[in-house]
Amino acid sequence: MTLTINGERVDLPDGSTLAELVTSWAPAVRGVAAAVDGAVVPRGTWTQVALCEGQQVELLTAVQGG
Amino acid sequence: MTLTINGERVDLPDGSTLAELVTSWAPAVRGVAAAVDGAVVPRGTWTQVALCEGQQVELLTAVQGG
Amino acid sequence: MTLTINGERVDLPDGSTLAELVTSWAPAVRGVAAAVDGAVVPRGTWTQVALCEGQQVELLTAVQGG
Amino acid sequence: MTLTINGERVDLPDGSTLAELVTSWAPAVRGVAAAVDGAVVPRGTWTQVALCEGQQVELLTAVQGG
Amino acid sequence: MDDPFIIAGQELGSRLILGTGGAPSPQVLDEAVVASGTAMCTVAMRRVDPGTSGSVLDVLVARGVRVLPNTAGCRTAREALLTARLGREALETPWVKLEVVADDETLLPDPVELLDATESLVGDGFTVLVYTNDDPILARRLQQAGCAAVMPLGAPIGSGLGILNPHNIELIVAEATVPVVLDAGIGTASDAALAMELGCDAVLLASAVTRAQEPALMAAAMADAVRAGRMAHRAGRIPRREHAKASSPTRGMAAL
Amino acid sequence: MDDPFIIAGQELGSRLILGTGGAPSPQVLDEAVVASGTAMCTVAMRRVDPGTSGSVLDVLVARGVRVLPNTAGCRTAREALLTARLGREALETPWVKLEVVADDETLLPDPVELLDATESLVGDGFTVLVYTNDDPILARRLQQAGCAAVMPLGAPIGSGLGILNPHNIELIVAEATVPVVLDAGIGTASDAALAMELGCDAVLLASAVTRAQEPALMAAAMADAVRAGRMAHRAGRIPRREHAKASSPTRGMAAL
Amino acid sequence: MDDPFIIAGQELGSRLILGTGGAPSPQVLDEAVVASGTAMCTVAMRRVDPGTSGSVLDVLVARGVRVLPNTAGCRTAREALLTARLGREALETPWVKLEVVADDETLLPDPVELLDATESLVGDGFTVLVYTNDDPILARRLQQAGCAAVMPLGAPIGSGLGILNPHNIELIVAEATVPVVLDAGIGTASDAALAMELGCDAVLLASAVTRAQEPALMAAAMADAVRAGRMAHRAGRIPRREHAKASSPTRGMAAL
Amino acid sequence: MDDPFIIAGQELGSRLILGTGGAPSPQVLDEAVVASGTAMCTVAMRRVDPGTSGSVLDVLVARGVRVLPNTAGCRTAREALLTARLGREALETPWVKLEVVADDETLLPDPVELLDATESLVGDGFTVLVYTNDDPILARRLQQAGCAAVMPLGAPIGSGLGILNPHNIELIVAEATVPVVLDAGIGTASDAALAMELGCDAVLLASAVTRAQEPALMAAAMADAVRAGRMAHRAGRIPRREHAKASSPTRGMAAL
Secondary structure, rough: OEEEEEEEEEEEEOOEHHHHHHHHOOOOOOOOOEOOOOEEEOOOHHHHHHHHOOOOOEEEEEEEEE | OEEEEOOOOEEOOOOOHHHHHHHHOOOOOOOEEEEEOOOOEEEEEEHHHHHOOOOEEEEEEEOOOO | EEEEEEEEEOOOOOEEEHHHHHHHHOOOOOEEEEOOEEEEEOOHHHHOOOOOOOEEEEEEEEOOOO | OOOEEEEEEOOOEOOOOOOHHHHHHHHOOOOOEEEOOOOEOOOHHHHHHHHOOOOOOEEEEEEEOO | OOOOOOEEEEEEEEEEEEEEEOOOOOHHHHHHHHHHOOEEEEEEEEEOOOOOOOOOOHHHHHHEEEEEEEOOOOOOHHHHHHHHHHHHHHHHHHHHHHEEEEEOOOOEHHHHHHHHHHHHHHHHEEEEEEEEOOHHHHHHHHOOOOOOOOEEOOOOOOOOOOOOOHHHHHHHHHHHOEEEEOOOOOOOHHHHHHHHOOOOOEEEEHHHHHHOOHHHHHHHHHHHHHHHHHHHHOOOOOOOOOOOOOOOOOOOOOOO | OOOEEEEOOOOEEEOOEEEEEOOOHHHHHHHHHHHHHHOOEEEEEEEEEOOOOHHHHHHHHHHOEEEEEEEOOOOHHHHHHHHHHHHHHHHHEEEEOOEEEEOOOOOOOOHHHHHHHHHHHHOOOOEEEEEEEHHHHHHHHHHOOOEEEEEHHHHHOOOEEEOOOOHHHHHHHHOOOOOEEEEEEOOOOOHHHHHHHHHOOOEEEEHHHHHOHHHHHHHHHHHHHHHHHHHHHHOOOOOOOOOOOOOOOOOOOOOO | OOOOOOOOOOOEOOEEEEEOOOOOOOOHHHHHHHHHOOEEEEEEEEOOOOOOOHHHHHHHHHHOOOOEEOOOOOHHHHHHHHHHHHHHHHHOOOOEEOOOOOOOOOEEEHHHHHHHHHHHHHOOOOEEEEEEOOOHHHHHHHHOOOOOOOEEEOOOOOOOOOOOOOOHHHHHHHOOOOEEEEEEEOOOOOHHHHHHHOOOOOOEEEEEOOOOOOHHHHHHHHHHHHHHHHHHHHHHOOOOOOOOOOOOOOOOOOOO | OOOEEEEEEEEOOEEEEEEOOOOOOOOHHHHHHHHHHOEEEEEEEOOOOHHHHHHHHHHHHHHOOOEEEOOOOOOHHHHHHHHHHHHHHHHHEEEEEEOEOOOOOOOOOOHHHHHHHHHHHOOOOOEEEEEEOHHHHHHHHHHHOOOEEEEEEEOOOOOOOOOHHHHHHEEEEEEOOOOOOEEOOOOEEEEEEEHHHHHOOOEEEHHHHOOOOOOHHHHHHHHHHHHHHHHHHHOOOOOOOOOOOOOOOOOOOOOO
């Protein structure tokens, strides 16, 4: 299936979970937050969240700023 | 009948019109505007506006300011 | 003999020395300097300086300032 | 004879006067002043001032300035 | 020589707008109006006082200056809208100087109510000259809401502190799509000149003239100052230099 | 209306004195002189250049303004005295703008040489208008030495930085026994107005006008600014207040 | 000695809050954090970059400073709310530095969106430290909306212009019911000291330190400056006097 | 970390020099000296008062700070020379803070007498730290005359007006060949920090500390402020920018 992750189109195996995505995508899980289709997904539920075709996923982390 | 004009309770003969009130109240009609119960009453209609018991009338004019 | 010390006329026994004057006049000798008739007199010479009738003596010390 | 006029070495016929020099040198006499060997020479005396070998002559005039 | 000063399509003959508040007498006000050469004066709307005869209008009408009613004293958009409508009715003009202040101590505009009021008055057909703080973003928002002129303060009303933040006034001027009128804070002539040098189109002041020791003389001073500042803005000032630059030639010195 | 501006018994028709240095052409200078309404202009004394025809004098004489020779470029009292004498001879005037600067980078006055020069020139019969720094004590000394006008700087010559230390100018004005002319540093109209508001009797400027993008327009601006500042000074400005003061009545509000 | 600095019931060990933006490297940031003695640093929330290893968090966590996520870059209340929630989720803190700017040129707050966002975030349980302009009325409104700290700018972000309008900062401090943190505009140590002397409870700065030629040294300077300004505020400065007042006794002079 | 502060070959352990005038009691002075961390304090020379016991010297000697006699109150070079000699004799030090003021109202230095006095004292073997106005040329002359430190004022003594003309202080620092000490005018901590940021080597103040409501606390504030200003000067501040510059990354924003 194909999703948009941080603005890039990405192919993932069907049934992938948000937890799997974060692990593969982020250098370290610490300090990372995820939003799917504009809604924040609590860290504790990532393992139960199955991703679907066409979803917009945003993975954010803290950077130097402000 | 008794009305409140510019914050003062005033007795007026029944059937008084706004035009009569303004004439008696204001030194000069020029530069005067009237509001009855919070609504502005156009000058052109003053003669047709009969005042009623208990109404709140505000008669304003221009003064030195800002 | 009579001298002027710090602006005041003062009587001193004949033959008084500057050293004697300073000792009697100043609470502590430390930080005191003396001028006689407008000339600074080095501390080391005070014992040899005999005062004379009519001399102007200034005894200064450090005070809080600027 | 040779003089220094406004910093330049200039040859003049013997017996030249300051008046002659100014006339030949300055576009207009108005607003001109002359100094010979560091002394100001009043305008009225220019015709009587004979220049001599080696003198330093300064001819100044008004220019735009602060 | 100067380009015309135009608000909402109407040309005004002077870049100095005079507030009439604070004048000790109609006579003094009249002298100040004449000396200022102003083309428009503000007035406030207050309850008719049967006792009084004569009015500020007599002075202004006699001198042929445009009368601009304000909404001074209003705290909410609702009050301002009603007061503006009464002013329009009384003075037969759709122009209004919109003031919506947050309290009587600071007399500073309430940004939220001010923006609401601007939208309401514009929607009701008013030509809105809006008194605002010096926030460039609020000024932008007020222009998007359709105001005819944006009038930022230099300092609090009546304070005479001049222009506390010229940088903000420059930012407002830089992106303005309507005339910018420096309103409030002016204390003396050099403040008014500075406002114009910053690029403002006009200056509105009251206390600086009406409460001066000699109002008419100060009014004349302000007229000259506004003209001076406007010309200086257009003339292109010399740059500021950290170091000196001679104004007399350094060549051609005599050897003395 | 204004009281006359008098130096050494001579009334001058304008409180704006114009330095002629920096003007790109005699034509531009002429336009600036006219627009400024000045009654006196400064000139420098330099070596005659046989090549050139025409002179700044042609412009000034044609416009009927008084010519004030300066001693620009002089570093010592001796040089200044000789230069002043040449100026007096060339222009047939005992008036001189005395400048004795310490170096070409800062163009700041040398206080010691300046005081010596003032004493020498006064002794030699000159009417000395002295360009000085903003030190109130040196200004006092120069007046004791007999100068006809004391001319403190607002900022370095040609810097356009305005008046860097208004406090010193106020101190100088407060005890002055001769006219005080703010000389040097003016960059724009509001600077000139401020100088007059501080109590100066006149303003002398060159670069601010001659090097502006539009010299004649800036000259007109300066003329208005000097007049504005003078009137504001005489009119008695309102006090600065930390807090706002309403300019519209707080009583008589409608209950809306 | 000093009274504690408390926001939302939490005491912070330093009145200097450091923004981490602009540091050339984590190493330089680490040195600056240590030198500043700060107890809280801001961070921005941005998309994960798979390439990068290590993070600003490593530095901050290692130094034991509180991490304050901001909403930099947000233009609307909606964006700010979502970004704040992501920051809360990522950093497990309900504290947020709320920024809602109107554009990328001025980076000035949008007053309307900012007030909306404050209400939304407070309603959603956030502890809101809100970056605002220097309008005392907007600051009042933000406090009424429940912000935990109001953080007015001294000048535009990164400008280093210092505090352009101290008068407004004083007005904000005078009526504040929550801590006031001077945020944005600080260029050098004296600016930070001035902020504290005006009565601010703390200073937040980033560029002044991270973009200085020597960030760690400037961080140490800011730490001392904030402490100095705070003490000076509490010590009660001498009044400003127009005239001099001798600091040495005028009596007891010798007759020399 | 900082480079040493050296006058005439002697290193001083602090860049804050404290004037002792104005302290309400020796006890308060002692607390202020300790809190300031100063290494040198000024004293005035006055007639011995037989009545008094104890002296400012007891405090200073006990705290091990260097004592610097001044010539406060002197109006002429002659008076200053005699007073300096008495100070040298009394305190056994060739160092002197030279003051020659023109009057008691302004307490401003008399440039002519000051220069004469400097030449005389240097000729007599003194190490002269000279209190002067902010004229860069006079400062240059005093250095040519051999002073060991030049100490320009920021504002009149005891006025607390801060640094009225930073431009002049920068000019003095730029060409100084001896340490520059900002003396007089400091009112609060940010003034002291600014002095150091302008490049001064040290700050000398009295009233700002001794007449503050809490002298010891203000002394501590000044110690931090001087250190902060010095570090900021060395750290290289960010440039002033007319426009904002983001401190958070503009890339990597989430699409929300």
